Amino acid sequence: MNVQRILTGVIGFPIVIALLVLGNKYIFDIVMAVIACIAIHEYFKAVSSEVKNLSWIGYILAIGIAVIHIVNTKFALISLGILVPSVLLLLFLHIIISDMKITLKDIAFSLLGIMYVITFIMFIPLIYGIGDNTKLEFLKENSFVDLVVKNFQNTIISGKFLIWYVIFSAWGSDTFAYTFGRLIGKHKFSKVSPNKTIEGCVAGVFGAVILSLIYTIILNNKFNFGINYLIVVAMAIILCVIGQIGDFAASTIKRHFDIKDFSNIFPGHGGMLDRIDSVMFIAPFAFCVFTFIL
Numbered sequence: 001m002n003v004q005r006i007l008t009g010v011i012g013f014p015i016v017i018a019l020l021v022l023g024n025k026y027i028f029d030i031v032m033a034v035i036a037c038i039a040i041h042e043y044f045k046a047v048s049s050e051v052k053n054l055s056w057i058g059y060i061l062a063i064g065i066a067v068i069h070i071v072n073t074k075f076a077l078i079s080l081g082i083l084v085p086s087v088l089l090l091l092f093l094h095i096i097i098s099d100m101k102i103t104l105k106d107i108a109f110s111l112l113g114i115m116y117v118i119t120f121i122m123f124i125p126l127i128y129g130i131g132d133n134t135k136l137e138f139l140k141e142n143s144f145v146d147l148v149v150k151n152f153q154n155t156i157i158s159g160k161f162l163i164w165y166v167i168f169s170a171w172g173s174d175t176f177a178y179t180f181g182r183l184i185g186k187h188k189f190s191k192v193s194p195n196k197t198i199e200g201c202v203a204g205v206f207g208a209v210i211l212s213l214i215y216t217i218i219l220n221n222k223f224n225f226g227i228n229y230l231i232v233v234a235m236a237i238i239l240c241v242i243g244q245i246g247d248f249a250a251s252t253i254k255r256h257f258d259i260k261d262f263s264n265i266f267p268g269h270g271g272m273l274d275r276i277d278s279v280m281f282i283a284p285f286a287f288c289v290f291t292f293i294l
Contacts, residue, residue: 025069025129036062036121038272042262043113054110061118123283131157168211168246169239170278193251208240246281
């Protein structure tokens with residue numbers, strides 16, 4: 001299993017790097033739509049033992065991610081705001097049309113999956129598209145970028161750079177947590193995920209901070225960004241903790257339905273949801289940090 005995990009990472013990570021570095025936001029949107037389709041399929045397959053299939057709504061929304069940057073970003077965010085009531089409307093309509101053959105439990109788990117998988121994943125391409133060609137209209141003058149990036153003139157730092165803070169806070173943390181958890185982990189963290197240890201979780205936070213700082217040093221020295229290191233440390237800690245909660249959230253679903261992994265498309269890592277659970281959980285909060293909070 002360890003060999004499979006390493007080989008999958010060695011093969012898969014260069015592909016991720018190529019996509020993030022060489023792609024544009026439209027290609028990235030299409031890739032994320034495919035990922036979302038796979039992830040929502042895994043979710044509904046996982047819950048199928050207890051829940052009637054209402055996955056068609058999730059697939060439509062997942063496909064919609066492919067065009068998220070064809071429309072104005074501000075409109076895309078407004079659309080997210082009406083997503084929950086619109087999905088609830090459709091789900092309750094199922095109960096009416098089916099004459100209660102579709103139950104409240106069916107629509108509750110369906111809504112959870114759609115919000116958890118599709119909505120969270122939508123924020124990943126939104127982050128990647130930040131600052132691509134034009135400054136986002138809704139950014140405040142004292143936004144995260146204006147405060148942190150001192151030497152970047154007439155624009156904001158591109159999402160192609162920002163997305164890596166999400167990657168390091170999720171996958172960097174996961175790598176450190178897995179490695180040090182197996183080496184020195186002795187104290188179990190939670191029954192939700194019995195293999196995780198307190199030592200591993202702490203190592204994951206340190207790993208996220210270290211990788212984010214190294215990345216920031218490169219940006220500052222090679223690209224003259226002038227990013228504040230203290231803010232990077234605080235951001236890495238917060239995003240890493242959120243990512244670890246996202247990992248536990250996925251484990252909670254798997255424990256409830258008594259499955260080990262959502263699928264086995266990534267040997268040693270499980271399914272798509274197993275691989276991106278922390279990334280997609282971080283994405284909405286990272287987007288807020290990058291655009292609204294600071």
